[in-house]
Amino acid sequence: MSPQQALGGTRRRLRSGHAGWLPAILLVAAVLSNLPFHEATSAGPLAAMSCVAAGATLSLRSASLLTALALTADALLAAKHGFTRLRPLDIEAGVPLGGMIGLYLNRMLARHRRRMHAVSAVAEEAQRAILPTPPKHVGQLSLAVRYRAAQREAHIGGDVYAVQQTRFGTRLLIGDVRGKGMGAVCTASVVIGAFREAAHEALSLPQLAERVEHSLLREAAHADAECHLEGFTTALLGEITPDGTTLRLLNRGHPAPYLLYGDRARALEPSEPDLPLGMGALNGRRTVPDAHPLPQGAVLLLITDGVTEARDANGDFYDPAERLMGRGHWNDPDTAIDLLMTDVQRWSAGRTRDDTAVLAVCRTATAPSAG
Structure with a gap:
């Protein structure tokens, strides 16, 4: 198995397993937990956590999409309850900050995967040089x-x-x-x-x-x-x-x-x-x-x-x-x-x-x- 196949398989298993569903579950939980209230609120910490989790477990496109959904859900919840009261700064900035952290984490992990790919390719070539496959x-x-x-x-x-x-x-x-x-x-x-x-x-x-x-x-x-x-x-x-x-x-x-x-x-x-x-x-x-x-x-x-x-x-x-x-x-x-x-x-x-x-x-x- 080549290093590209190994790394690709790892990413696919991660995204298709339980970790891949975690961001969506957190976002749904954030929305459902805020719907019953009748006062100014937001998707809250759970939505911010979903953005961070998306950056760590999903591709850049999927993480960006979930971040956009989280921001939209946060804005719709705030509009539903009305802006009768100024929301605290930590609530106001929680989801955007979580989205930025998630996307930054996604890019950092992507760079780490590329470095791991290079190291893995060198190790595979070293194995072929030292232990060539017999005829x-x-x-x-x-x-x-x-x-x-x-x-x-x-x-x-x-x-x-x-x-x-x-x-x-x-x-x-x-x-x-x-x-x-x-x-x-x-x-x-x-x-x-x-x-x-x-x-x-x-x-x-x-x-x-x-x-x-x-x-x-x-x-x-x-x-x-x-x-x-x-x-x-x-x-x-x-x-x-x-x-x-x-x-x-x-x-x-x-x-x-x-x-x-x-x-x-x-x-x-x-x-x-x-x-x-x-x-x-x-x-x-x-x-x-x-x-x-x-x-x-x-x-x-x-x-x-x-x-x-x-x-x-x-x-x-x-x-x-x-x-x-x-x-x-x-x-x-x-x-x-x-x-x-x-x-x-x-x-x-x-x-x-x-x-x-x-x-x-x-x-x-x-x-x-x-x-």
């Missing part, structure tokens, strides 16, 4: 990816993913940077850059992980205050052989991926856990990759903890293996991701506390063109 097809593999930030206004965070086709096969990465803000973004850019460069040269997944970790430590030692790298990154590195039959996984402290095949869902837990990237010096012993068969038509889901740490109303964590078991036959990565993301939203009632990234890989029956 739909790589050899015998079909790919799909989804990224959802915990904060709806954000376009980028600490979750990373990458796909690289090499002479060793198709190499995959999904990770989660500790922390938030610019530090996480800087770390994510280093991880992605190091992975893409080393994926073509490293002879094995342990060597690839070592190259990425070395880049993190080197950049952290020279990082300035404006781009301070975070301490560690959980990562899952994968390698699918050129014939597509074998999957190798190296887990560095990251949530396990899930293999969907037939109507079954199975977590591919590591045979031996290892430390996240950036913490390897705490333990000199490194683990070896686990090998798994990748059946034709199977879908591999690589996720971040935004999925596994989603909680329901009782505080229970989301379990993809349990929730996806028996949901149908899997042969399309987009369908698998859509079902997973929808089910996570339903489980957590939309209360997301962390960024969520999902990379799906499916071994297809034929090798489509890369395009």
